[in-house]
Amino acid sequence: MKVKLEKSKAFYDVYERKPTGDKTVVHYCPGCGHGNIHKMITEAIVDLGVQDRTIFVSPVGCSVFAYYYFDLGNIQAAHGRAPAVGTGVKRVHPDSIVISYQGDGDLAAIGTAEIVHAANRGEKMTVIFVNNAIYGMTGGQMAPTTLEGQRTTTSPYGRSPANEGYPVRVAELINALQAPVYIERTALTDAKSINKTRQAIRKALQYQVENKGFSLVEVLSACPTGWGIHPVQARQWIKENMEPVFPLGCLRDRGAEIPASPLEPRPFVAEGLHELLDHPAPGAEEERAAGAPRPADPFLGSPRVKVAGFGGQGVLLLGLGLASVGMKLGRHVSWLPSYGPEMRGGTANCSVRISDEFIGAPIVNQSDILVAFNRPSLEKFEPDLRPGGMLFYDSSLIDVSPQRSDIVTVAVPATKLADELGNTKAANMVMFGAIVERTGLFAVADVVRNLGSFIKLKKLIPLNEQAVERGGAYIRSLA
Template sequence: MPTESAGEYAPVQSRARSFYGRYERKEDLEHQTHFCPGCGHGIVHKMIARAIDDLGVQDRTIMVGPVGCGVFTYYYFDVGNVQAAHGRAPAVATAIKRSRPESIVIGYQGDGDLSAIGAAEILHAANRGENITVVFVNNAIYSMTGGQAAPTTLVGMKSTTTPNGRNAATEGYPLHVCELLSTLQAPAYIERVGLGDNKQIWQAARAIRRALANQVHGLGFSLIEVLSPCPTIWKMTPVEAQRWVRGVMENEFRLGVFCDRTNERAVSADLRPVTPDPALDDLPRILGVARERLPGSEAQAFTPGREIDLEVRIAGFGGQGVLLLGEVLAEAGLDAGLEVSWLPSYGPEMRSGTSNCHVRLSRHAIDSPLVASPVVLVAMNEPSLRKFDRSVRSGGWVIYNGREFPADCARDGLNVLARPFTELADELGEKRAANMVMLGALLEITGVLPQASIDHALARLVKNPRWVELDQRALARGRELYQGSREG
């Protein structure tokens, strides 16, 4: 059982009551979170859950989840949950706390979310002294999106957007959120902690518990920044990543308490008058909007011809090269002088995630990058096929990575090229080139792009000459497959 003495936090090895017993995120993964081994998020989740248990506020806690690796708070915490738009957790938390003052509101954010797109939100929430608790997980990188530089990225640290290391002259210096916010007059408590070793983890648990207790006592805005390992994006083992927090991150981000006004504050929930928001049912009337749904758009038949307006959806698992296939298509379109758009869409998991992207190529200006009714669907596995096959326009194509096209997915007006593309790519020497075999088929079916533009795109996007040569063979194989299917 959790124990508490003289305000001290005593960790124990048991599941916190504030966690769900099973995580319903995916049927076969109900026993585990989506975090990578050694990730700091899981540790921080445990601390928050334990603090909620200890303070006895589970029934009135509302978590506001972020966009980023921490997005799935609602699958794990058995409390009220709201998922905010990117960077907007402090604004959402403000709204919840003001309309439900009795609730205990926790904003959970990563560094990409809080210190970049959400920098203004956190600044103003802190400056207003909202009586909320913010847990800020800083791993110095955009993790969920694959390792782009964040405002907190260290000088010299490599990322996908700073491949030679962050350069202060061009990308500025790491943003010190605790130091910045502690210049404000309103916050009650701001502390930076780390997950660099067990002693630090214990201190971090204490700080999070204290930040939550501040809210319970109505003391105002509390923020705990946690320096947290991200072994996957840092390309380290969990042990190396923990050492890196301790030996490198902490040199840049000093640990400690930056602001503590809790003793000065009256222990009262009466810091500011709170006017409850109007009932949600009244919102349509107040906003002057009707409740009717927008009419759906009619699917248009695909008419082949030289006028180019190609809408493609590519879908598969992470790691199958879905996004690269779309990028090559878009880059080649640019080279051919077309208007293009490329919109990636992927889940937040680094493991067992799905991925798809929308690509448009047109001779005219593109109104929206979204492809709701594709002319061509490239489905790299069966779940992706089943997810999107109904959206393909009448007269359009499905290029499917499978030996046989499922009978229940077939319909009139749907053209299908189903082949075991992964096996065919394997015969070429690399099964990961299946995406390029499928692209070859797509190019041959649609005829929208000259080979020279494809060559240009590959040269630009694929750095390894071995892969360029392999991809060229894979594209040629895909073209042959389609030609062969017509002759057959």
């Protein structure tokens, strides 16, 4: 018999988001249950034909990086908040399939309130609850599901009910509520139980596709590392120790009572919202300055931009400016800042997307345009620029030449030009002018006209106007 092994299409081929190590393998320890459960989820999603509408909400815990692997819509929620985040997603996109994936520290300790209320409201989502009886990621502390007498790093003499209470049976707790449609507890111990888990995950997702209501599948899963035992023993340990406390089986299945119905379409955008926000509706005719055609290169017309430098160089404001002007011109935009805790001098970067299409994720992994204001930023983000992409760098501050030959490099002495205008801080706006002039993303005049949309102090506008125009003129002088 020939066995064909292939990876589910709902996984990425290569885990590009994984920053280090082998990008073809997951980061989980040998024998960990997370990988098995991920596989079951992806297979069900592909079979149900809902990959393009599934939004996976990752928890905090060992599966915090689940978004490295799933070729789905991915959101990483704060600890315990996945059901609340999932609620928001499902209410705004009732036609999406929402999966809240949570460990026991995440769901049963830090997010107790969120799971209880999401279940009680009957949010139409699927919760996959991975119960490994400890906090895996943080080194094996006691969790609410830790067994009586179980030794963990924070219960070295064994969990004592008198001191720490009894193990929380999550499936039973949720079963006390009226709204949920389907609740089942399964385990990953042997072929039979693995098959049961696969079926339960499938059913829970199927019910969501049929718009039936809230489902929770609790999976007893091994954490050989946290338990300090061999993966094979770990599976036996679940059987012998966990199953008596957390009995397997279906606690509730009301699927047959609730008729299937189509997922509701997305609610319309409130009429008048764009007028209220004082910008044209996305897709409306752009009000571009005369004589400024859109760039022919689609990547430059709808770019993914990374702007990076030191805090205090106006990196975030430049990104905000790109997004604000784009919005004023009727484009879909996103701006995602990222900075260190320092007020000044730390690193800062932002991801900007400008597009004619709805923007699924504001993250920019591979950029079409990189703007670097210092050498560490250039070195850090240059490898992520797509071949053929454009690199703008402040040549007054960066004394090395960029390394790659498959990109277009534009050196702009932004700080020097800003100094000539009397204010070093305007270097970011000099760069703004250079970027739009060189790429054709917007006209310089569009930027100048819309400066007030992101620079709130009116007295600063004249200087910034000069700076944008100076950057544009510099590019024209190179021609």
